[in-house]
Amino acid sequence: MYQLLKQIAKTGIKTEEAPLADETLRVLQQRLQEGILKHLGRALAIRHVDAGSCNGCELEIHATNSPYYNLERLGIKFVASPRHADMLLVTGPVSRHMETALKRTYEATPDPKLVVAIGDCGCDGGIFGESYASCGRVANVIPVDVAVPGCPPTPLAIMQGILAAIKSQS
Amino acid sequence: MAFEELGINAAPLPGAMPAFHARIDASELHAMCEKARSQKARLVTLWGSDETTRGGGYALHLALAFPSGLLWLSVPLDRGHPHYPGIANIYPSADRMQRAAYDLVGIHAQENPDHRKWLRHGAWPGGVFPLRKDFDIANCFPPAEDHYPFIKVEGEGVHEIPVGPVHAGTIEPGHFRFTVVGEKILRLEERFGYKHKGIEKRFETMTLEEGARLAGRISGDSTVAYAWAYAMAVEGATGGTEPPRRALALRGILLELERVANHLGDIGYLGNDVALSFGFFQFWRLKEDLLRLNSQLFGHRYLMDMIVPGGVARDLSKREADLLLDRLEKVRGEVATLKSIYDEHAGAQDRFIMTGQVLPELAEKMGLTGFAGRASGIRHDLRVDYSIPPYQQLKVQLASHTRGDVAARVSVRFDELAESIRLIQALVQQLPSGDIRVPLVDAVSGRCGVGWVEGWRGEILIALEAGENHRIHRCHAHDPSWQNWPALQHAVIGNIVPDFPLINKSFNLSYSGHDL
Structure with a gap:
């Protein structure tokens, strides 16, 4: 126990300053009312859905919870069910085998809701494109508010995208 | 030349790894596999191909690992009725691979006890085979239901817990069907294929050079291992393009950095899964430092x-090399401190020890591979077994354990983490001078190449056949998860449901690399 506490004390606080929203990532007009955004900006629940990625984007989504980025300090947390979520964070080209699951997850998420597509594949299908097995970009299957490019996008870019989605446009 | 272990003629394949290619008749397949198994040869992978554009029918291919190298066996199959005797009774890990080869190429394994589809859900109908040459990659079918017949378990107090494809955490999609009695897991059945996005078909629209980028995106956490295996296969298929020694040393550095990053992240998560969130924050701090x-x-x-x-x-x-050496020395020190905290943490060890056990005998039967195999007494590591540059002078230490539980997998990961840091330091210190890239020799259509690399998860194999005009005729990618997913079904039996995430994470298998 002594070793553990010593290590915590030695490490100190690693969390860095949070990034600002990147509004250039927005692809749809803000759908939500001002009053709702005011609440979401302080308590946002995200359900992550991997709809067919290579797992690269997931590595960076994990990293947003590492001590350097510490996404939860902004009141943003990942939840285990779409029924508890305000936002879906979707990665991958949507494989045809995940098309139904993604649509059902979207339907299970209560309104008002937001969708952020993560990664080059989520934005435009990426290297996998559209085919017998892939529907391509996320917007081909469900409405997307914000799309964050990158292969994979950095944790900061992912945070900037999430923040852009809950920012008022007025 | 003669491939002595099997007493057949096999042609050596150009390339870095010792590999041989032979054609055999379907009628010889069973006897050949029996003989290979009796000599403890491992089944690395199995796949199918369409040879009808070359005047043939179809073909079954398998790759077996012998002490002298990899043996790639090709079995020509009839065009009208492509079938072969299934080998899952000899190599149980062949079962899902045979079913996938049917879904994609339409070659049929006879006498296989399990005839259910595997990678196909509802994206294309039965009787249509995407990897056949007359199938257009842009072909789309109306979505259909999967209707996969899970095995029913019945009895007093027995009930089912279906999980996925959308999981509760930030994880890839797959379906787990648990049968439980109270809290205990009686049986687990896995269902994959959700991430199938047509990777092998996509390869066939690409040149040999273009394929490298796709290979690096088969499984994002193993991008270096896949890119190296693919590069090795292309270098072989172009008649033995030899990368400069400096490039090989740099590849070694990159692969070991990938291993270090993944082990750091997973050891952190394993702490988190046993309520030692301290471990998550400490290891993810180290991982982030390394990623930066x-x-x-x-x-x-x-x-x-x-x-x-x-x-x-x-x-x-x-x-830059000096900076790398300096930073790694710091990581080594920090990991040693954290390891002693993990080792002495009674709560963590209580959850790790005797949880999710795969004993050596079962591991051998199932063909468990990679660090999970080594934690269950399967003493194989390609970096040790076939000492090719840049590993040949480094005397890689094989990490192993025999208990096969979560604790053993954690222990092997810690050992490999330390060893990889040593290897990177040695490679950096002895970095040869010279170029980092040579132009590719022109590929000849029909020529084969093999890439076989010990990724952090296990053996990754790329089997490549060049087509006309520097294009890809067929590229098969194999992830070690094919062998290890079925073993996970056994590892969880008798454990409690809440330990499943811990057991699963201790293997951390790939969905994308498996579903292709």
Whole structure:
């Protein structure tokens, strides 16, 4: 126990300053009312859905919870069910085998809701494109508010995208 | 030349790894596999191909690992009724691979006890085979239900817990069907294929050079291992393009950095899964430091697209090399401190020890591979078994354990983490001078190449056949998860449901690399 506490004390606080929203990532007009955004900006629940990625984007989504980025300090947390979520964070080209699951997850998420597509594949299908097995970009299957490019996008870019989605446009 | 272990003629394949290619008749397949198994040869992978555009029918291929190298066996199959005797009774891990080969190419394994589809859900109908040459990649079918017949378990107090494809955490999609009695797991049945996105078909629309980028995106956490295996296969298929020695040393550095990053992240998560969130924060701090260093030195946090056919895309300057040595020394010290905290943490050890056990006998039968295999007494590591550059002078220490539980897998990961840091330091210190890339020799249509690399998860194999005009005729990618997923079904039996995430994480298998 002594070793553990010593290590915590030695490490100190690693969390860095949070990034600002990147509004250039927005692809749809803000759908939500001002009053709702005011609440979401302080308590946002995200359900992550991997709809067919290579797992690269997931590595960076994990990293947003590492001590350097510490996404939860902004009141943003990942939840285990779409029924508890305000936002879906979707990665991958949507494989045809995940098309139904993604649509059902979207339907299970209560309104008002937001969708952020993560990664080059989520934005435009990426290297996998559209085919017998892939529907391509996320917007081909469900409405997307914000799309964050990158292969994979950095944790900061992912945070900037999430923040852009809950920012008022007025 | 004669491939002595099996007493057949096999042609050596050009390339870095010792590999041989032979054609056999379907009628010889069973006897050949029996003989191979009796000599403890491992089944690395099995796949199918369409040879009708070359005047043939179809073909079954398998890759077996012998002490003298990899044996790639091709079995020509009839065009009208492509079938062969299934080998899952000899190599149980062949079962799902045979079913996938049917879904994609339409070659049929006879006498296989399980005839259910595997990678196909509802995206294309039965009787249609995407990897056949007359199938257009843009062909789309109306979505259909999967209707997969799970095995029913009945009895007093027995009930089912279906999980997925959308999981509760940030994880890839797959379905787990638990049968439980109270809290205990009686049986687990897995269902995959949700991530199938047509990777092998996509390869066939690409040139040998273009394929490198796709190979690096088969499984994002193993991008270096896949890119190296692909580059090795292309170098073989172009008649033995030889990357410069400096490039090979840099590839070794990149692969070991990938291993270090993944073990750091997973050991952190394993702490988190047993309520030691301290472990998560400490190891993810170290992992993030390393990813930032990767970005600084190589321009990419996960080192994507660094390994290319013919060499590597980026050099390491003397100043950068010194920085790498300095940072790794710090990581080594921190990991040693954290390891002693994990080792002495009664709560964590209580959850790790005797949880999710795969005993050596079962591991051998199932063909368990990679670090999970080594934690269950399967003493294989390609870096040790076939000492090729840049590993041949480094005397890689094989990490192993025999208990096969979560604790054993954690222990092997800690050992491999320390060993990889030593290897990187040795490679950096002995970095040869010279070029980092050579142009590819022209490929001849029909020529084969094999890439076989010990990724952090296990053996990754790329089997490549060149087509006309430097294009890809067939590229098969194999992830070690094919062998290890079925073993997970056994590892969880008798454990409690809440320990499943812990057991699963201790293997951390790939969905994308498996579903292709």
